Amino acid sequence: MTTDARLPHAKARREGIDPASFARFIGLRALGRRVRHSALFRTKERATTTGVATVATAALIGMLALLVPASRPALATIFKAPGTVISALIGGSSEDTTVKGYPRIYSTKLDIDLAVKPGDGKAPPVQPIAFTYPNTAPLGQNGNTYLYAHDRRGMFLGLHHAKVGDVVVVEMAPGNKLYYQITEIHSDVRWNDLEWLQHSDDNRITLQTCNYSGDYDPRFVVVAKEISSDLGARLAA
Secondary structure (H helix, E strand, C coil), X not given: CCCCCCCCCCCCCCCCCCHHXXXXXXXXXXXXXXXXXXXXXXXXXXXXXXXXXXXXXXHHHHHHHHCCCCCCCCHHHHHHCCCCHHHHHCCCCCCXXXXXXXXXEEECCCXXXXXXXXXXXXXXXXXXXXXXXXXXXCCCCCXXXXXXXXXXXXXCHHHHHCCCCCEEEEEEEXXXXXXXXXXXXXXXXXXXXXXXXXXXXXXXXXXXXXXXXXXXXXXXEEEEEEECHHHHHHHHC
């Protein structure tokens, strides 16, 4: 058991920007006044024509967006995560080997899809990885495997929407799947409560992410226990 006196914390900052202030800052409001008083809007007929053209252009852009390959990351994901934005936009990344690696943990319902890597128990980097807490059970073996990741989309954010009975899949290698069913959800675990790292005689995974951005804020913990492949595949589908 580690001597660290706290559960790992995934720092996730949630800061807001006032839209009106931002618009003034970049000059959008002044631009809007110029546009309203331009020749395009001087008569009712011109205003109607301009409005129809704008809607048609927006619709065309939306249709083109649907043609972008699904393998490319969503814009929301790109702007949330640090890293090389240009490579993400064109569908490639220096972290491809991490993203596609095994073993991995995923759940379509909970929007989780992460490679699993050994962790050091400290705040993890913002990468699509679920880290294994030191000295907990190896993944796929009897015992308690403690995994932690950031509360971001595609990572462990979906745990906040989990329900008892949901199924999480651990794929050790292509086609070699283990199924775990969620049995416990604890949304307010103290930062220094190490009970969840304790060994277990069954095969279980304990999944942890953060609730807020402070080092001493409560953690969000989900426990899932292994079930048979037949039952797991049926429930996961």
